[in-house]
Amino acid sequence: MPKTQGLPNRLGIRGWLGGGRWGMERYIYTLHRVTGLGLVVYFLLHIIVTSFRALGEAPWNWAMGAVSGGFFKFGEYLVFAAFAFHALNGIRLVLVELGFGVGRPIEPVYPYRTSVDTQRSLAIGALVMAGALAVLGALDILMMR
Amino acid sequence: MMRDQKLWTWHMGAGVVILVLLGLHMTIMHLDAILKFTALNPAGGEPIDWQNVVKRGQMIFFPLTYVLLLGAALFHGLYGVRNILFELSPSSGLKRALSALLIVVGLGLFVLGTLSALASFALARSL
Amino acid sequence: MNDSTPKEVLYRVRRFEPGQDRVPRWQDFTIPRTPGMTVLDGLWTIKQALDPSLSWRSSCRMGVCGSCGMLVNGRARLACNTQLSELGSGVVAVAPLPNFDIIRDLVPDLAPMFDSHAALMPYLIREDVGEQEKPTGEFAQSPEELEHYLQFSYCIKCGCCMAACPTVATDPVYSGPMPLGQAHRYNADGRDGGFARRREVLSGERGPWRCHFAGECSRVCPKGVDPAKAIQLMKRELVWDYIRLRKAHRPTGVAPKPTEIRRRPDIPEAPARTI
Numbered sequence: 001m002p003k004t005q006g007l008p009n010r011l012g013i014r015g016w017l018g019g020g021r022w023g024m025e026r027y028i029y030t031l032h033r034v035t036g037l038g039l040v041v042y043f044l045l046h047i048i049v050t051s052f053r054a055l056g057e058a059p060w061n062w063a064m065g066a067v068s069g070g071f072f073k074f075g076e077y078l079v080f081a082a083f084a085f086h087a088l089n090g091i092r093l094v095l096v097e098l099g100f101g102v103g104r105p106i107e108p109v110y111p112y113r114t115s116v117d118t119q120r121s122l123a124i125g126a127l128v129m130a131g132a133l134a135v136l137g138a139l140d141i142l143m144m145r
Numbered sequence: 146m147m148r149d150q151k152l153w154t155w156h157m158g159a160g161v162v163i164l165v166l167l168g169l170h171m172t173i174m175h176l177d178a179i180l181k182f183t184a185l186n187p188a189g190g191e192p193i194d195w196q197n198v199v200k201r202g203q204m205i206f207f208p209l210t211y212v213l214l215l216g217a218a219l220f221h222g223l224y225g226v227r228n229i230l231f232e233l234s235p236s237s238g239l240k241r242a243l244s245a246l247l248i249v250v251g252l253g254l255f256v257l258g259t260l261s262a263l264a265s266f267a268l269a270r271s272l
Numbered sequence: 273m274n275d276s277t278p279k280e281v282l283y284r285v286r287r288f289e290p291g292q293d294r295v296p297r298w299q300d301f302t303i304p305r306t307p308g309m310t311v312l313d314g315l316w317t318i319k320q321a322l323d324p325s326l327s328w329r330s331s332c333r334m335g336v337c338g339s340c341g342m343l344v345n346g347r348a349r350l351a352c353n354t355q356l357s358e359l360g361s362g363v364v365a366v367a368p369l370p371n372f373d374i375i376r377d378l379v380p381d382l383a384p385m386f387d388s389h390a391a392l393m394p395y396l397i398r399e400d401v402g403e404q405e406k407p408t409g410e411f412a413q414s415p416e417e418l419e420h421y422l423q424f425s426y427c428i429k430c431g432c433c434m435a436a437c438p439t440v441a442t443d444p445v446y447s448g449p450m451p452l453g454q455a456h457r458y459n460a461d462g463r464d465g466g467f468a469r470r471r472e473v474l475s476g477e478r479g480p481w482r483c484h485f486a487g488e489c490s491r492v493c494p495k496g497v498d499p500a501k502a503i504q505l506m507k508r509e510l511v512w513d514y515i516r517l518r519k520a521h522r523p524t525g526v527a528p529k530p531t532e533i534r535r536r537p538d539i540p541e542a543p544a545r546t547i
Contacts, residue, residue, distance in 0.1 A: 006375040007288060007373055008373055009370055009371065009372060010371050010440075011370045023488065026488050030438075037226070040222040040226055043222055047254050050261070051260075054260070054261040054264035056268065057195045077175075080175045087168065094160060097485055099504045103501065105422065106423055108497070109496075114500065115501035116490050149479055150475035150510050232442050233443070234442060
């Protein structure tokens with residue numbers, strides 16, 4: 001790594017959260033990370049909890065009883081909503097990060113139309129669909145009652 | 146050591162697999178009251194009721210796709226965690242230790258999940 | 273400019289004197305505001321009239337050299353290219369580009385960015401070294417082939433994209449948008465044959481894998497280079513290369529010289545030389 005001189009001035013994790021005057025995609029990037037971490041944490045515990053089904057009915061019912069409180073039910077809804085966002089934004093990222101939907105190299109004429117502008121409709125579409133799924137998930141819980 | 150070019154490609158591929166399988170799982174578990182999926186929640190009631198668990202456990206489709214989803218999701222999720230941690234610029238020794246820890250956790254949970262999928266398949270078939 | 277435009281502007285400048293200050297501090301300057309004034313004009317006014325010790329880098333004052341990249345009102349911009357009128361009527365806050373060490377006042381240490389840039393071999397790599405050193409003609413390139421990389425060749429290496437990137441904010445190993453964009457500029461150049469050599473570096477931690485398309489680099493680029501686009505296109509090439517779908521291209525050769533050249537009959541010969 002090259003030696004640097006002078007006073008260190010990296011933004012650090014603040015640079016993930018707030019560096020000033022951002023576009024939508026920057027906030028979506030942060031939300032994608034947050035939902036991803038939330039999903040991973042839930043998932044690791046989920047593997048352990050659902051493995052109780054191999055032991056029979058009584059252990060399974062005990063395990064399900066242990067995670068049936070209101071806090072857990074709300075948490076599961078958050079997991080569902082997080083998945084909806086992470087998956088739909090993930091589709092957009094797979095497309096965009098393989099170079100589809102970002103446009104071809106062009107002659108830059110001010111005001112510049114960048115790849116961010118070109119893929120903006122994908123981003124909005126992902127957010128709208130994720131929102132719709134989150135609403136459906138909420139309706140499902142209410143209908144179960 | 147697998148280089149990032151390869152790991153990232155598999156990360157994307159695993160994401161697509163998860164999209165399909167976890168999308169199906171989420172639909173069964175969280176959208177069943179709206180969509181009324183009787184084929185996959187045949188005993189009625191909640192998706193997590195024991196009867197539904199057994200009914201699904203008897204079809205080979207579920208244990209198979211659970212194991213596939215388990216592997217893809219563990220790889221995708223833990224590679225994502227590795228990315229986030231490595232971007233915080235740990236020392237190279239700490240990077241090796243973190244990679245090893247993530248591999249151990251991933252393999253361990255994969256084994257646990259696969260064994261319980263196979264065991265519950267056998268159990269469901271016997272009921 | 274009408275009567276309601278303020279006659280003065282307040283500059284809030286981030287100062288840091290190595291050896292004297294432990295941490296950077298803000299210093300306020302009030303200077304006259306003139307029509308068409310840029311942020312750089314204000315800095316010169318401060319230096320000439322108020323505080324000669326204020327330091328920054330600038331050169332061309334017309335947005336082509338890339339020296340004056342700074343954080344103006346929270347966004348990475350070129351000071352010479354930023355009109356005060358586009359900043360609104362409030363305080364003009366000027367700070368050095370983040371994600372680079374501060375040498376002094378508004379001067380960032382850009383050396384790590386140039387080191388990353390050099391590590392990605394930003395030059396044409398070809399096997400015919402003899403032709404490059406003693407050229408017999410020009411390398412062939414059609415306008416369509418030029419379009420594949422021309423946009424990315426407009427980079428002036430100002431560092432604004434590096435300041436805006438969330439990954440560069442925490443990770444010194446990640447190459448950053450400018451070096452990666454320039455690596456793609458050469459990979460996409462039909463005259464270049466260096467993809468395999470650059471791939472050695474690009475397949476690892478210094479590659480584009482920690483770009484997650486936050487897109488801020490392209491939003492702040494003062495020349496419309498769109499490094500985010502270059503990086504995503506490069507990722508496609510590298511993934512296709514891994515799954516063996518990439519069509520390797522041979523670098524273009526020397527364009528054949530026209531052999532049938534005849535003078536048009538109605539054009540007279542040049543007169544005899546007199547010296």
